[in-house]
Amino acid sequence: MPGAPEGRSRLVGDAAALLLRAAAPERHHVLRAAAWLLLTAGLEALGPLIGKWLIDRYLLPRDAQLGAIAGLLLGALVAGFAASWLRYGQLVRLAGVAMRSVQRVREEVYRHVLRLPMSFFDRAITGQLVSRVTNDTEAVKTLYVQVLFVILDSLLVLVGTTAAMLWLDWRLMLIVATLVPVAVLVVIVYQRLSAPxxxxxxxxxxxxxxxVAESIAGMQVLQASNATARFRDRFAAVNGSHYRSRRRELRANAWLLRPLLDLLNVVLMAAVIGVFGLRGHGGVLGPLEVxxxxxFVNYISRVTEPLTQITMQFSQLQQAMVGAARVQVLLKEAESPPAADRGRVTQGAIAIEHLDFAYLPGRPVLHGLDLQFAPGSFHGIVGHTGSGKSTLLALLLRxxxxxxxxxxxxxxxxxAIAEDHFRDRVGVVPQEPFLLAATARENIAMGRPLTDAQVEAAARAAHVHEFIARLEQGYDTPLGEGGARLSVGQKQLVAIARALAGEPRILFLDEATSHIDSETEQVVQRALAGLRGKVTIVAIAHRLSTVRDADRIVVLNHGRIAELGTHGELMAIADGLYQRLYLLQQLEEADQQETGDSGPQASGSH
Incomplete structure (x- = not known):
């Protein structure tokens, strides 16, 4: 539980680790800012001392030494100006440190997320990840400003002010010092009440x-299934919980922060003035100078204000610590282990040997697979839902x-193959094509230093060049968010062009034709035919017509190889699994043609 002692210590430890990580490259700036804070605290403690000397030495005795008085006043003015200038300088310096640190940490977190294994994303929630990369990294800035500028500054002012009061009158200093443990107690109680x-x-x-991210991504499904009201209610429930949690936090702020310390300030002021009155009438403690x-009246405000600032900023500090701890937890997620970089993809031969795999212990998905894919060959992998096709592809893609x-x-x-080399030489066309909110050229190049000729050659190989050329700005036409201007079939062809642009030796297709119409499927088949003998092709296919011309078809059943052969060989197996799957799909397509309903396959035109 966040409020438990072990939870709090872990939160503080994670937040401190992130702050140290962010501060490491800025060490000299932080140390210089701390030195300026110390000098500022000393200068600010000097002002009331100058006022005390001026009153007791010259004003009350009516000793009008104009030169000395002018010197003290000038000294107070110079000290105040210097303190203000130093405070401005350190605030600017710390703000710069904070912003550079946020920039650095945010880039580090993003790089780290890009290197996390796919198993992490199986359980991660997109909106929460976005919040950690964008919102929670801002906690670094808050920690710098709150910890180094407010809390450290306030502590130094307290130390300087306490030293000055001790030098003036230790008995009055003890009265004022009672505020410190009270403020510490307030902070402890506030933290216990507000941390959860x-x-x-x-x-x-x-x-x-x-x-919000989930609803926007699935808006078409929400509206089509009439689920908007249910999702609105679900959002309202979470939003209501957020409101009540904020109310509890704000109530703790209202009771325990500034109002209580302001009251203590008045009590201290009354106590000091009362002691002054008693000593002014010849009390046992002796007389007290005006x-x-x-x-002391000045120092009381200089003591209460830093304590008030510390407690007032504690709410922000707690939020920043929670955010920083969440970022640190994300950074502690294990990245994918680096490859040994001992080999290269040259021919594209693939060998699968005695392969077993399970996502969860005791629940195997693949059982003892042994397969050989020759360079330049075309292999299809088929099977019913849950047979292990996508799992096998995920393993092939590392x-x-x-x-x-x-x-x-x-x-x-x-x-043992280096990551960059592996990704360059192995292309993949996913089932759901992912397109950037960018131009057609940028979607094919994907940040790679490709020439216009290379981009166009890849588009021609994918049979999408003519379509792109007809767009109003050709390859420089923005395709909209997620390729909103394109049909599903056109998106898939762009995805194929992207995969081919890297000139891979191996090309994997993950059910790339499952959501496109028959005409677009034929275009995809022509593109694959043009690659036969040049690129090793492994196609995971739901629609068996996609792999009908494959050199060999692997039929999986519950994670095992049930059948293996060409289309003709598999169709010759009486009552075989492939034969049943193929005939069933033929019947379904015939029924669709009779009813005139092409269903989800009619997505090849926009």
């Missing part, structure tokens, strides 16, 4: 972000490690 609410508020805010009273068995490319285990 602050942590819960952060969690609920991330959940709100996740729900200048000392003036200095999205998950293979703990049992081996996958080799050109004789080298896939985990």
């Amino acid at each position: 609410a602050v942590s819960r508020t952060r969690e609920l805010r991330s959940e709100l972000n996740a729900q 200048g000392i009273l003036y200095a 999205f998950y490690p293979a703990p049992h068995g081996a996958i080799r490319i050109d004789g080298t285990p896939v985990e």
